[in-house]
Amino acid sequence: xxxxKKMSLTVKVLLGMALGIIVGLIINLTGLNAPGxxxxxxxxxxxxxxxxxxxxxxxxxxxxxxxxxxxxCGVCGIGDIRMLGRVGGKSFALYMLTTAIAIAxxxxxxxxxxxxxxxxxxxxxxxxxxxxxxxxxxxxxxxPKNPIHAMANGDMLPIIFFSILVGISMLMxxxxxxxxxxxxxxxxxxxxxxxxxxxxVAPYAVFALIAKAVATLGLGLLASLAGYVGVLVxxxxxxxxxxxxxxxxxFSGLSPAxxxxxxxxxxxxxxxxxxxxxxIPVTMRTVTERFGVNNSVAAFTVPFGATINMDGTAIxxxxxxxxxxxxxxxxxxxxxxxxxxxMSVLASIGTAGVPGVGLIMLSMVFTQVGLPVxxxxxxxxxxxxxxxxxxxxxxxxxxxVSCIVAKSEGKMDVDVFNDPDAGIFxxxxxxxxEIVEAEMKEVIEETHNK
Numbered sequence: 001x002x003x004x005k006k007m008s009l010t011v012k013v014l015l016g017m018a019l020g021i022i023v024g025l026i027i028n029l030t031g032l033n034a035p036g037x038x039x040x041x042x043x044x045x046x047x048x049x050x051x052x053x054x055x056x057x058x059x060x061x062x063x064x065x066x067x068x069x070x071x072x073c074g075v076c077g078i079g080d081i082r083m084l085g086r087v088g089g090k091s092f093a094l095y096m097l098t099t100a101i102a103i104a105x106x107x108x109x110x111x112x113x114x115x116x117x118x119x120x121x122x123x124x125x126x127x128x129x130x131x132x133x134x135x136x137x138x139x140x141x142x143x144p145k146n147p148i149h150a151m152a153n154g155d156m157l158p159i160i161f162f163s164i165l166v167g168i169s170m171l172m173x174x175x176x177x178x179x180x181x182x183x184x185x186x187x188x189x190x191x192x193x194x195x196x197x198x199x200x201v202a203p204y205a206v207f208a209l210i211a212k213a214v215a216t217l218g219l220g221l222l223a224s225l226a227g228y229v230g231v232l233v234x235x236x237x238x239x240x241x242x243x244x245x246x247x248x249x250x251f252s253g254l255s256p257a258x259x260x261x262x263x264x265x266x267x268x269x270x271x272x273x274x275x276x277x278x279x280i281p282v283t284m285r286t287v288t289e290r291f292g293v294n295n296s297v298a299a300f301t302v303p304f305g306a307t308i309n310m311d312g313t314a315i316x317x318x319x320x321x322x323x324x325x326x327x328x329x330x331x332x333x334x335x336x337x338x339x340x341x342x343m344s345v346l347a348s349i350g351t352a353g354v355p356g357v358g359l360i361m362l363s364m365v366f367t368q369v370g371l372p373v374x375x376x377x378x379x380x381x382x383x384x385x386x387x388x389x390x391x392x393x394x395x396x397x398x399x400x401v402s403c404i405v406a407k408s409e410g411k412m413d414v415d416v417f418n419d420p421d422a423g424i425f426x427x428x429x430x431x432x433x434e435i436v437e438a439e440m441k442e443v444i445e446e447t448h449n450k
Contacts, residue, residue: 024214075167106318289423292416312390
């Protein structure tokens, strides 16, 4: 077997990301990305843009049917419907806990280092705050007026509610719903195969996404905001490698080293797409097949976490709040920082599923503590890159909570978790077997001849 065939998907994706960074830097530093140039028009915003967007769209295409069928199968196979309430309660509590710890840690680190003090940063960027929906409206919208409309828009909370309700109703119908349940199981398996197909092209798509981002953003802004960027990245890494791993170990007893080894693939996907929702198919596959979490738990915790888990976003809010307060010389005090923590936790629920959620939450926090909202313009330039990093932290939190909840409910195969090769992506899984093709042809012909 050749060396290329032995190379795992994770290694291929990491190589794609590394090459993307190198190519992007070359394009940016050499000025090849100048407006109107051939490279900028046809390579960066042409080829790279098209490949990257097609890949992200392909992932998003799978999200709604995957969540819908997985949740139906999860509810029907849960065995004890009361467990659903426990899974929901534990997931919500853990997501809120990790978010509160994340922002508290970020504020502590940023305040201790005093970033932004005495700085005179000029920017042409402007930011005007957008109103977020009130919490009452978010709660009302959990129940969809039209589930098809919710699915078309990709609104996770209404989709989760409707899917659970369908599953419970199927249990109430009983044996008469057997064929429907079997159909949902088959559909769920088909969706996971589609995930495998899309993952096969991931290294090339990740290369295109990263190359475009780096070629466009460059490193100039990072240098002018080095203090802010350094503290934000450091806080994100502290939360990922220290806080989440301590929580995982305390609440589940699972190995943080094994977790970090297996989650790398999901983190790279999240970093490349900068979207927790787009990463749901990859997260679901990793949590169930690599970590051994039962689908009855993962089907709820993963999409729920992608919607309300804001660990990375909360860290950004904490660091940005301290940074802007120091730049404008606005003292916040202990009371102000406690308000920021409380507001961020509440806002993570109130802005669930809203596009541009990070900046909306930040504008809400700034307004509450008396900071100028236009100060967000100072950090807008690097927000795209920071969004990529914090999304990787967010999905890591989703997987962490999924493992903890599954372990506590006895819905986790620990042997699968501890096996480094369990559920590893195999390109042979996406090949078509001639025997299977012949069997399917025979089935279709029999059906038509009846």
